[in-house]
Amino acid sequence: MNCTSARNRLLHHAEPGPLPANVAGHLAECAGCQAWQRLLVQVDQAVATAPVPASNGRVKRRLIELFRNERSAVTPPATSVVVPARSRMRQRLGQLWPIGLVAAALLVGTIAWINLGGKPPDNTTAAQLPPDPFLKDVVAAKVKIDAAETAEQRLRAWSHLAEILHAEAKDLSQLAPGPEMDSLAGLYEQAVGDDALIAQARLLSDVERKAKLDQFVNQLRDAADMANDWAAKAPTGSDHPLKRIANAAAESKAKLAKLQQGRDV
Amino acid sequence: MSPEVNHSGDEADLVRSAQAGDRPAFATLVERYWDRLYRWLCRLTRDAAAAEDITQETFLKAFAAVNSFRPGSNFRAWLFRIAHNNFVNQRRAIRHNRHPLVPEVAEDPRGPVAETLSHETVRLVQEAVAKLPSDFRGALTLRVEEGLSFRDIAEVMGITEETARWRVFKARQKLMAVLAPDLLPAVPNEPKP
Numbered sequence: 001m002n003c004t005s006a007r008n009r010l011l012h013h014a015e016p017g018p019l020p021a022n023v024a025g026h027l028a029e030c031a032g033c034q035a036w037q038r039l040l041v042q043v044d045q046a047v048a049t050a051p052v053p054a055s056n057g058r059v060k061r062r063l064i065e066l067f068r069n070e071r072s073a074v075t076p077p078a079t080s081v082v083v084p085a086r087s088r089m090r091q092r093l094g095q096l097w098p099i100g101l102v103a104a105a106l107l108v109g110t111i112a113w114i115n116l117g118g119k120p121p122d123n124t125t126a127a128q129l130p131p132d133p134f135l136k137d138v139v140a141a142k143v144k145i146d147a148a149e150t151a152e153q154r155l156r157a158w159s160h161l162a163e164i165l166h167a168e169a170k171d172l173s174q175l176a177p178g179p180e181m182d183s184l185a186g187l188y189e190q191a192v193g194d195d196a197l198i199a200q201a202r203l204l205s206d207v208e209r210k211a212k213l214d215q216f217v218n219q220l221r222d223a224a225d226m227a228n229d230w231a232a233k234a235p236t237g238s239d240h241p242l243k244r245i246a247n248a249a250a251e252s253k254a255k256l257a258k259l260q261q262g263r264d265v
Numbered sequence: 266m267s268p269e270v271n272h273s274g275d276e277a278d279l280v281r282s283a284q285a286g287d288r289p290a291f292a293t294l295v296e297r298y299w300d301r302l303y304r305w306l307c308r309l310t311r312d313a314a315a316a317e318d319i320t321q322e323t324f325l326k327a328f329a330a331v332n333s334f335r336p337g338s339n340f341r342a343w344l345f346r347i348a349h350n351n352f353v354n355q356r357r358a359i360r361h362n363r364h365p366l367v368p369e370v371a372e373d374p375r376g377p378v379a380e381t382l383s384h385e386t387v388r389l390v391q392e393a394v395a396k397l398p399s400d401f402r403g404a405l406t407l408r409v410e411e412g413l414s415f416r417d418i419a420e421v422m423g424i425t426e427e428t429a430r431w432r433v434f435k436a437r438q439k440l441m442a443v444l445a446p447d448l449l450p451a452v453p454n455e456p457k458p
Binding site: 012064 | 289291292295296299303304307313316317320321324325328354382386387390391394400405406409410423424425426427428431435438440444445448449
């Protein structure tokens with residue numbers, strides 16, 4: 001193990017707990033990495049104890065008094081949940097849900113489940129498939145997209161779906177290189193693409209774009225970095241789909257950044 | 266029984282009471298979480314006045330929405346999630362009005378751990394942390410200061426657990442890249458192939 005690998009492992013293991021044997025072995029022989037590890041611990045300590053300006057406490061006291069002195073029992077307002085009419089959901093289904101996405105998700109989920117150690121279903125009907133957390137998340141995300149009332153809500157829902165697909169790609173890349181990973185990459189490209197996430201961002205006003213798009217830009221930046229990182233270590237058959245995911249994220253990030261600056265894409 | 270005794274029960278009881286409309290119970294939760302929320306928001310906003318405003322707004326919104334909190338889930342993560350949403354919504358305004366935190370005027374670090382670190386180390390780390398993107402800074406401080414799990418960090422910041430891990434990893438990597446040349450002058454800093 002070289003110093004770069006050892007230090008990356010140390011960054012991942014900067015939490016309490018035993019170090020992997022190969023990292024511990026390298027550390028025992030490398031003075032540079034020993035010093036580097038000590039500094040890493042010190043940096044964490046300094047971050048945790050770094051000072052912040054003291055507040056005079058007036059706002060805090062006032063708020064606490066406000067709650068303590070109010071003797072009347074006031075029930076907090078119930079949270080309202082917007083439930084769209086079924087017809088509207090159906091109407092949006094065609095617009096917002098690419099044809100075949102559910103089928104593809106079912107395929108990917110089933111393959112993932114089989115690879116994770118499940119038994120193949122005797123009869124290939126969806127009703128007999130075992131519960132799959134990925135599918136459950138995908139369906140829940142789809143419902144959110146359908147139920148969204150505004151472009152911002154739909155943007156958030158598409159972004160959430162993209163994150164689910166992105167997380168699945170990491171696991172699946174080790175288990176099922178090949179066509180399943182290609183399907184997943186295709187789904188990701190659609191979720192962050194012009195007809196989904198970008199389309200909703202376009203619908204935002206200039207003020208909304210400036211105020212709201214930051215976090216999506218940052219998420220896509222991270223998604224691209226992570227997928228590139230995974231691709232570099234992935235088995236053949238998963239590396240290319242992961243690169244597609246990284247490229248799709250980077251491309252969408254660039255588009256959102258342009259929209260944020262008031263430019264058209 | 267005094268109100269203090271009434272509200273010294275565990276957090277789940279306090280939340281249940283607040284959900285039933287018991288405002289003093291919620292006051293105890295404010296007392297319990299104000300300082301740590303304010304501290305985290307100071308790190309995110311780098312503006313003490315903005316951090317205090319967002320802290321107050323967070324508790325008011327949390328009280329208004331306390332009935333939507335699911336019993337059994339993590340109240341702290343739920344509260345920090347509201348704070349993060351408030352921060353994201355106000356980030357642009359904060360950027361324009363920011364009065365940056367100046368390490369020299371901030372209060373001294375407290376506790377035995379801080380005493381083992383030199384002032385120079387603390388100052389350099391503070392400067393480096395301030396230069397991190399706010400989402401990296403937020404994730405890192407939730408991890409090392411609040412001790413939240415990656416799952417809870419993901420919940421707070423509205424990201425996946427994997428992204429939470431990634432942000433903490435990248436934050437540490439960036440800090441070490443900046444700090445190692447200054448703080449490790451006497452040993453080989455450059456990794457060997």
